[in-house]
Amino acid sequence: MSLSVTPVLSSSLSSADLFPRAQNITWISSNFKTVLTWGPKPTADYSYTVEFQQVGKDHRRNPHCIRSSQTECDLTNTxxxxxxxxxxxxxSEPPMGVPKEPQEYPHSSSPRFCPYTDTVLLSPTFKLEVNPDGRTVTVHVTDPLTAAFQDGRQLSIRDVFGEELEYKVIYKKNKSTGKKTAKSNSNAVEVTRLDRGESYCFQVQAVVRSRPTSTQEGELSQTQCTHQQNPSLLDNYSVGVIAGAILLPLLLVGGLIAVVVICCRRRSKKQRNEKEKEAEALNV
Structure with missing residues (x-):
């Protein structure tokens, strides 16, 4: 009689060791709306919980990002x-409804994120005002709103950055590649010394010089162009050219009249001489 024994394999691995760690943890932030993202998408066997902290303070949890099947967490309001x-x-820990074991679960840490210096500055909107002289355009920029609030009021980027905020205007003649820039700390940027009658195209971006070089400049706005105007004679020609164009025909006409007068006088004199000769011949 033989006895069959089935071995039982023991393992020190717990269920927590089977949960994969989060990877590619990234901060995505624009105008202070900040979302933490990662991967991979969890299976039904586990979930993700996000713990965050202000550097130097205690860890906290966002109630919307506890044992979640999502791979992002909006931390804007925190x-x-x-x-x-x-x-x-x-x-990485058990999904909602599954008891947790009294042990540490796999976790991955994010890079440090500083909203004031790291959030992307979105493109502003603006309007163009063409001066009657046709050589100056004022760019009126509207401060973009942010996702930040203070005392119930939504803040603009001007509220956050104050005097550190400036706007850079990039402009060029329509259908030209050569670009120029103008900057101002105010919301009205004057662009001067333009050619009268020409169409110019403009873009605007926010700039905060106190931020790192890689994040100083915000996104470029959409392009707006002025209308091409019909130039006056003074725009196309100098006063000397215009005066010459007026005087030349007058001189030509005057010269023609002088020639006609001279010819008439010579003809009249010739006829008079011939008559005098005929009279002398008759008297002989």
């Missing part, structure tokens, strides 16, 4: 101090 820096951990 970053009230825009000048502070933040980090986050994405923890």
């Amino acid at each position: 970053m009230s101090d825009l000048r502070a820096c933040y980090t986050a951990d994405v923890i």
Whole structure:
């Protein structure tokens, strides 16, 4: 009689060790709307929880990002101090409804994120005002709103950056490749010394010089162009050219009249001489 024994394999691995760690943790932020993203998409066997902290303070959890099947977490409303820096951990743990074991679960940490210096500045909107002289255009820029609030009021980028904010205007003649720039700390940027009658195209971007070089300049706005105007004679020609164009025909006409007068006088004199000769011949 033989006895069959089925071996039981023991393992020190717990279910937590089977959960994959989050990868490619990235901050995506524009005008202070900030979302943490990562991968991969979890299976039904596990979920993700996000813990974040303002550097130097305790960890906190966003109630919308606890044991979630999503791969992103909107942390905009939890970053009230825009000048502070933040980090986050994405923890892989059992899905909602499954008991957790009393142990540490796999987690991955994000890079440091500082909203004031790292958020992308979105493109502003603007209007063009052409001066009657046709040589000056004023670009009126509207401060973009942010996702940040203070005392119930939505803040603009001007509210956040104050005097550090300036606007750069990039402009060129329509259908030309040569570009020029004008800058101002105000919302009205004057572009001067333009050619009368020409159509010019403009783009605007926000600039904050106190930020790192890589994030100083915001996104470029859409292009707007002025209408081409019919230039006056003074725009196309100098006063000397215009005066010459007026005087030349007058001189030609005057010269022609002088020639006619001279010819008439010579003819009249010739006829008079001939008559005198005929009279002398008759008297002989």
